[in-house]
Amino acid sequence: MQLSDQGYRIQGVDVLAIADQFGLPLYVYDADKIIEKIGLLRSSFSGVNLKIKYAAKALTNVSILKLMRQQGVEMDSVSVNEARMGMLAGFEPEQIMFTPSGVSFDEIREAVDLGLQLNVDSLPLLEWVGQTYGSSVSVSIRINPHIAEGGNIKISTGHADSKFGISILQRSAIRALAERYQIPVVGLHIHTGSDFKNANAFLKGAEVLFDLATDYPNLRFIDFGSGFKVAYKDGDHVTDIVDLGAKVSDAFQRFCHQYGRDLELWFEPGKFLVSECGHLLVKTNIVKENPSRTFVAVDSGLNHLIRPMMYDAYHDIKNISNPQGPEHTYTVVGYICETDTFATDRPLPEVRPDDVLSFENAGAYGFSMTSTYNARFRPAEVLVYEETAYLIRQRDTLADLLRGQEIIDFEELTTKLVNAG
Template identity: 35%
Template sequence: MSDFSLKNGVLHAESVSLLELATTYGTPLYVYSRAAIERQWRAFAEYLPEPHRVCFAVKANSNLAVLQVLARLGAGFDVVSGGEIARVLKAGGQAQRIVFSGVAKSDTEVREALQLGIGQFNVESRSELEQINRIALELGVVAAISLRVNPDVDAQTHPYIATGLEQNKFGIAMAEAVASYEQAAQLPGLNIVGVACHIGSQLTQIQPFLDAMDRMLDLIEQLAGKGIQVQHLDMGGGLGVRYGKEAPPPVSDYIQALLHKLSTRKRQSLALYLEPGRAIVANAGVLLTRVELLKSNKIKHFVMVDAGMNDLLRPSLYQAWHDIVNVQPRQGCSIQGDIVGPVCETGDFLGQNRSLVVQPGDLLAVMSAGAYGFTMSSNYNSRPRPAEVMVDRSDTYLIRARETREDLWRGESLIP
């Protein structure tokens, strides 16, 4: 995380002290580096010029300012709800560069998406084909679609973020793919434009992507034999990032391997779509949290902080590991223990069995928190969600105000 580095003994985001940000905006606090977001975006876009396309997975980080930065760079967007479509458009994204994925799109969401003129739907079931066709005919439009097909490739990742196996809820089984495309070809409200898959998240090897790509290219050849031609192959997202000891491949190696596969299979005319999320924003953000108390018993030490699982769910949900550092490193004896929050759950932890030199009042940074941090946050235990700040060299922007207690019950009412 080169955009987060020590300067004069204090951790900085670009040119701004994280101590100063915590003093100004309070904690818990999400801090993002604009330079890091833009650099990671360009790492993809450099190797995928038009007609290829990079669509940012909005679920990773949906803050309007983050989306705005990407929209200005010409990003496409992968969305999974009507709310995410609205966010993209509010941030300046283009409707025709939106890919609408997701397994349970409502009639209202489909209708709104068609009226807005989004680029395409990634369809996840045969019943969804009928749904989109019905609504398209009602509106007098034709919907561009790809089918998301499960290549049944084991991505060897956490079971909660594996998505390409037949037992997962996503997509259409490979055995049903040709018949599903034949069904789509008979529906007058649909226009087949591509084939899509997504095998999982936080993958650190290229080979699973290539294995999935071989199966998808085999499918494309079968479809061509049936007279069904497609314009692009959407390989989804899933490229991993370094949280600790992981060693994911460089983005350039990953993309060049995929393009080489297209070449060896004589499919250079296919546009390649990718949908990175984590790979763009994970290492562009940190979560700042203040140490409240130290506690120990006969078997355990605890560093109790003001951020909890409602602010950053990944460690509790996925047993995910984030590096946690003192923003102003101390000298002295370290404490070996768990970094835990104030939420009333045993599973409320940000890190376990960590070694830190720390005192009450110290500011800690949970690193690599830019993806699936705020977007998965909640008001559990009636806790207001954190503020978010964007750093741009020496400038800072409050891009989401901290929620107030009144925000906690906004929309609720007492009965008479």
């Protein structure tokens, strides 16, 4: 989203016009930004056989999945329902990596029946696969490398105390189970978390996987997960994708030479592909001056964007109704009956009632983590593609909140019980 003489625009489309057309609060996504990020990844890893597997949990709208498929990106899913949505978007089952975390064996069976690529993250699951399918189902193995790097501890997944993956210290147990049941191991996977600033974390993980690969002669791919850091505010350090591509590609090519043949190099970006494309547009309800600070209360809350409260995440905020107004300091809060602060003591152009604000970098883990807490409707979603805004999800209605509820008529039930007695 860029500020021009005509106001804030996405692909030349006036953002305030989008707000007027579809109402607020509203998630708006820029398809061009997604395509740009895909292109950057591809150009940075041009010397290897790269496969990009979009981590669908970041933003699972089927139209977004269809855009990914149109761009030649495949998919990573963490639930069978995500995979089914991917198939609805046109992905073939074999294009979908299924990486569960402690799910039931029934869900694993569904994934196998669908034909997904199963990524095993525990020894009990590996043994169950062997006992159930023998050598008929190929797997990849998710390794916990005991690498403690990255951002917020809630999104750090590669340290020794993480629930994710099979500890590298259990290497011999993994190999023993694979050999006992003749399980075809076709891939090795690592995902150590998010917000890595440089290539070092990936290179450390690479050393672990390259060494482990000597146990498995029939690999097809090595999967480095993701964790690329994006900028949430001016001056933020971000992952240098070009530098990362050069260093990891070089290490991977040397590994393939030693391994004896070329393998596929997989990455599973989620936030990197969709974070910057997303904008949550909200309306200012009131501006409330207290002795200690001035509050801006908007028609949204942690039910629509939970990252600030859950991860202490910073989101840039733009006053797109009054971008050139005099600067004041505000604390921006939501309408939930609970503390739901988006920003504390944030300098913004003067905010007035009915002004439209935009929370930036809201594409990843924004709508996908929404809820109907306080019986609030979830926002609509819009995708700007080829300079046109398209509605890709309708706003919730009361019928959506009530769907699935079975309402007891207590008066009728009481009468029946009295008559039966």
